[in-house]
Amino acid sequence: MAKLVGILTAGGDSPGLNAAIRGVGKAAIGIYGMELIGFRDGFRGLVQDRTVRLSLPQLSGILTVGGTILGTSRDKPHKMLVGNKRVDMTSAIVETYQRHQLTALVCLGGGGTQKNAFRLVEQGLNIITLPKTIDNDVAMTDITFGFDTALGIATEAIDRLHSTAHSHHRIIVVEVMGHNAGWLALGAGLAGGADVILIPEIPYDVEGIAAAIRTRSRAGSRFSIVAVSEGAMSKELAAEREQAETSLAKAKGKEKREARQKLTAIEQKLRTRTMDLSRELETLTELESRVTILGHLQRGGTPSAGDRILATRLGTACAGLIDRGVFGVMVAARGNGAEPIPLEDVVGKRKTVPLNHPWITTARQVGVCLGDDGEGSP
Numbered sequence: 132m133a134k135l136v137g138i139l140t141a142g143g144d145s146p147g148l149n150a151a152i153r154g155v156g157k158a159a160i161g162i163y164g165m166e167l168i169g170f171r172d173g174f175r176g177l178v179q180d181r182t183v184r185l186s187l188p189q190l191s192g193i194l195t196v197g198g199t200i201l202g203t204s205r206d207k208p209h210k211m212l213v214g215n216k217r218v219d220m221t222s223a224i225v226e227t228y229q230r231h232q233l234t235a236l237v238c239l240g241g242g243g244t245q246k247n248a249f250r251l252v253e254q255g256l257n258i259i260t261l262p263k264t265i266d267n268d269v270a271m272t273d274i275t276f277g278f279d280t281a282l283g284i285a286t287e288a289i290d291r292l293h294s295t296a297h298s299h300h301r302i303i304v305v306e307v308m309g310h311n312a313g314w315l316a317l318g319a320g321l322a323g324g325a326d327v328i329l330i331p332e333i334p335y336d337v338e339g340i341a342a343a344i345r346t347r348s349r350a351g352s353r354f355s356i357v358a359v360s361e362g363a364m365s366k367e368l369a370a371e372r373e374q375a376e377t378s379l380a381k382a383k384g385k386e387k388r389e390a391r392q393k394l395t396a397i398e399q400k401l402r403t404r405t406m407d408l409s410r411e412l413e414t415l416t417e418l419e420s421r422v423t424i425l426g427h428l429q430r431g432g433t434p435s436a437g438d439r440i441l442a443t444r445l446g447t448a449c450a451g452l453i454d455r456g457v458f459g460v461m462v463a464a465r466g467n468g469a470e471p472i473p474l475e476d477v478v479g480k481r482k483t484v485p486l487n488h489p490w491i492t493t494a495r496q497v498g499v500c501l502g503d504d505g506e507g508s509p
């Protein structure tokens with residue numbers, strides 16, 4: 132009997148997921164004589180045993196298609212919403228796995244998915260994962276698929292914003308996704324020639340940014356593009372949040388409620404930070420400012436050539452590892468190759484931009500303001 136491999140996509144969708152499914156499937160079926168079955172909508176489909184048979188015809192024509200043919204969700208096996216309650220559904224997942232007599236389950240996802248997949252490894256299941264996310268923040272892999280496509284989209288947006296900013300002599304603040312990592316904003320800002328790039332790893336000083344924009348203006352460039360990562364924050368907000376988090380961790384009894392309220396108030400301020408930044412820059416520079424939030428545009432549509440190749444490369448390597456019985460690992464991108472990394476070395480870590488990363492040095496060398504004093508401190 133042919134070995135049956137399960138596959139699911141979890142977390143936010145990302146360009147390249149279908150290319151990866153196709154890569155796993157074509158190699159698993161075509162080279163190793165296995166069969167493939169897809170579970171719909173991430174871990175929820177595994178709990179509910181909602182499947183789709185993936186034979187060669189279903190894998191045809193999906194390489195260039197965005198999103199995921201399997202559907203996805205942000206459900207966590209151990210905290211799944213059932214009615215209005217969070218329930219641990221891990222045992223239902225184990226049952227589905229055993230019912231199908233799976234040889235392995237492939238989970239395609241970002242940092243959260245790696246964690247959820249590791250929980251299933253602890254249940255004794257044969258799990259293997261691939262790293263996808265437009266945020267590029269999964270530890271132990273050179274890159275994640277989805278990032279290159281999102282980088283291209285955000286860069287093109289910044290390119291297009293230049294002409295309108297230039298024509299109106301305005302500041303345009305463009306918010307880029309990336310969660311708590313600055314890869315996307317830094318990469319797109321650098322590639323698109325942004326004048327200011329703000330990332331979560333470097334809390335910013337608004338006065339310093341305004342000064343840099345005024346200097347540009349005096350030198351004759353009466354417009355500026357500010358690429359801001361959705362996770363970036365001013366040094367004041369960063370300090371306030373850190374303090375509130377520490378107080379909440381230390382608080383006992385009645386103090387806990389007050390500490391929680393303080394943190395909620397700060398989180399409220401964080402929600403409007405890009406608009407607030409734009410308004411503050413307008414006041415400080417006396418230039419008009421507009422905000423563009425790129426949002427989910429960055430995740431939509433056909434994957435770039437780079438992501439198609441990466442996802443296919445990792446997908447086919449994954450099938451080879453299943454054939455060799457290598458489980459409990461993430462198939463990481465290493466140079467031009469792929470390497471299995473134990474999931475326990477991946478989970479609980481986030482790959483943020485190191486302050487000495489060449490992209491940061493390069494940005495400074497071309498005169499980009501990173502919102503700090505030029506040496507990494509605001």
Ligand code: F6P
Pocket residue numbers: 143241264265266308309310361430
């Ligand atoms: O992790 C990918 C990502 O697009 C982040 O950049 C962003 O913060 C988040 O997902 C948005 O999530 P959702 O699509 O659930 O709103």
